[in-house]
Amino acid sequence: MNTENKTIHDFELNLICDFFSSMERQGPGSPEATLKALSFIDNLTDKSLIADIGCGTGGQTMVLAQHVRGQVTGLDLFPGFINIFNRNVRKLGLQDRVEGIVGSMDNLPFQEEELDLIWSEGAIYNIGFERGLNEWRKYLKTGGYIAVSESSWFTDERPKEINDFWMDAYPEIDTIPNQVAKIHKAGYLPVATFILPENCWTEHYLALKIEAQKIFLDKYAGNQIAEEFSALQSVEDELYHKYKAFYGYVFFIAKKISPFPNPQTR
Numbered sequence: 001m002n003t004e005n006k007t008i009h010d011f012e013l014n015l016i017c018d019f020f021s022s023m024e025r026q027g028p029g030s031p032e033a034t035l036k037a038l039s040f041i042d043n044l045t046d047k048s049l050i051a052d053i054g055c056g057t058g059g060q061t062m063v064l065a066q067h068v069r070g071q072v073t074g075l076d077l078f079p080g081f082i083n084i085f086n087r088n089v090r091k092l093g094l095q096d097r098v099e100g101i102v103g104s105m106d107n108l109p110f111q112e113e114e115l116d117l118i119w120s121e122g123a124i125y126n127i128g129f130e131r132g133l134n135e136w137r138k139y140l141k142t143g144g145y146i147a148v149s150e151s152s153w154f155t156d157e158r159p160k161e162i163n164d165f166w167m168d169a170y171p172e173i174d175t176i177p178n179q180v181a182k183i184h185k186a187g188y189l190p191v192a193t194f195i196l197p198e199n200c201w202t203e204h205y206l207a208l209k210i211e212a213q214k215i216f217l218d219k220y221a222g223n224q225i226a227e228e229f230s231a232l233q234s235v236e237d238e239l240y241h242k243y244k245a246f247y248g249y250v251f252f253i254a255k256k257i258s259p260f261p262n263p264q265t266r
């Protein structure tokens with residue numbers, strides 16, 4: 001039974017990986033949005049240690065690495081993504097200071113107070129926004145930054161269809177002021193917040209996803225699990241077009257200003 005489950009589980013992970021690995025990025029974002037988030041961060045030097053958590057194939061990591069000095073470690077759960085990541089690193093000649101490693105965001109291989117910057121685009125939801133903020137904080141030096149993008153509600157109320165979709169997919173989605181309050185509660189100074197422009201979804205994500213979907217469906221023609229997975233992707237895309245006034249991705253940039261947790265949370 002165990003073996004059977006494991007096989008199915010592995011196959012699904014491989015399917016997901018296969019679907020997204022032909023895409024330059026695996027979530028909404030753009031080089032411009034990455035650089036805008038980076039513009040709020042100071043004090044980086046060639047000695048800085050930077051981690052990109054849930055880096056995927058590293059679309060945003062490469063942009064980041066080309067605009068900062070210092071050592072950059074990309075970490076992702078999927079070995080297939082990390083292989084592509086490291087291939088891209090070599091193509092760009094960044095192998096002296098950029099490396100992709102396989103690992104899990106709930107068990108990071110870093111030392112306490114080691115990192116100058118934690119980056120994570122469209123990935124913290126895998127552990128949960130508040131849990132990620134709380135657990136990752138100890139790896140940051142005092143004065144270090146965290147920059148994460150996360151799905152957010154733009155309004156206090158929204159149509160039932162989209163509300164139900166998110167309550168099922170990721171009930172921790174919240175409004176921007178509530179997310180900023182969580183950042184403060186987790187012991188950071190909220191530094192900047194901006195909504196990712198629509199082209200981060202349409203041009204840099206959904207358009208690539210449609211291409212990836214064609215390749216995927218050709219490859220897995222007749223495979224029911226693959227077809228269901230692909231259909232789910234289409235539902236997500238349609239919902240975005242229908243309800244984009246109510247939700248999107250938001251970049252949050254925050255600074256660890258004290259080694260001690262926020263006194264209000266003790």
Ligand code: SAH
Pocket residue numbers: 024025026027028029053054055056057058059060075076077078081103104105106120121122123126
């Ligand atoms: N940051 C990339 C990828 C976002 S998609 C981009 O913006 O394009 C979310 C990523 O989180 C995927 O690559 C997925 O493999 C990774 N992921 C999921 N669970 C994870 C975990 N527990 N630890 C590390 N990475 C994880």
